[in-house]
Amino acid sequence: MQFSDVEGDLSEVLLTQEEIHEKIAVMARQIETDYAGEKLLLVGVLRGAVMVMADLARELTLPLEMDWMAVSSYGAGTQSSGVVRILKDLDSDLQGRKVLIVEDIIDSGLTLSWLLGNLRSRGAESVEICTLLRKPDAAKVEVDVRYVGFDIPNAFVVGYGLDYAEKYRNLRGVAVLAPHVYA
Template identity: 45%
Template sequence: MPDRPYVIDEMISAKTIAARVEALAADITAHFADTDKLIVVGLLRGSFVFIADLVRELRLPVEVDFLEASSYGNSTQSSREVRILKDLRGEIEGRDVLVVEDIVDTGFTLSHVMHILQGRKPRRLEICALLDKPARREVPIKATWTGFEIPDEFVVGYGIDFAQRNRNLPYIGKVRFTQNAG
């Protein structure tokens, strides 16, 4: 449990998210209209709610797979090493692949994952991110489709956590640390 009291201020409503997911799915469906099957790769864990809603809106044959990557290092300076904790189950060579991410922040982990996946020779490889924080970018990477561009705020909800809490919120909220959580 977090050791500092905090409150969560709603930033993006569940209704706004649902409308944006529907629009993203329409754009993705049009882009991949000629595919025989789109492999949708969710980056765990934060993307699981987004990917579930997104694939239900896609009007394409889809296969869903997951990859979990972790950047690790001490809390003051990242080692910039990326470990793959869970790899894809299936092959992507010659296939159409959509990587679904919750937040593009520094871009470091996503860039590393995209490099690995590109080496597996997919036919097409695109990115859909729910949130983009361009103010934090350290590596030049941009999603093909982005749900929302947000300022450099610590956010939770809609699958995104703070110390494994708040993933179940139906909206995106900004975490605000307080003296008293009331």
């Protein structure tokens, strides 16, 4: 889906598909350097991280495995509730593994802070975070994020995996959703 397909629903384009792919390539080179000679487990956070995870995994040249976890703190709203529920757990044993959580966006940090603690408690050797987007102005807890694609304003964004009511995930870039859509 192109921006022009839903332009009446968007108030501002933040990132194009090309900008996103360039940044993912830069992050992949740093991850390859940091994990040279290691076997990495990418843990994608469903559903939003699907696009980021797929593009990052294809860009990486080191051995890796992938697994998926679904957690929720949003429901159908636009603000995190702070109460985390596991909707789909990992299939992989994390004992002694190097884990890289792949996220689409970090805003409040509440869900990710919980997820970090959860995965570390499973015996992983290390757990780091890679996110395409971060909203520094929305942070409620500090989370150490090793790889950040873009810092963005505290606005409701859609596209590239991010949704509103399960719409806009297939938008090829990231844009601010116009308030009239979710008001």
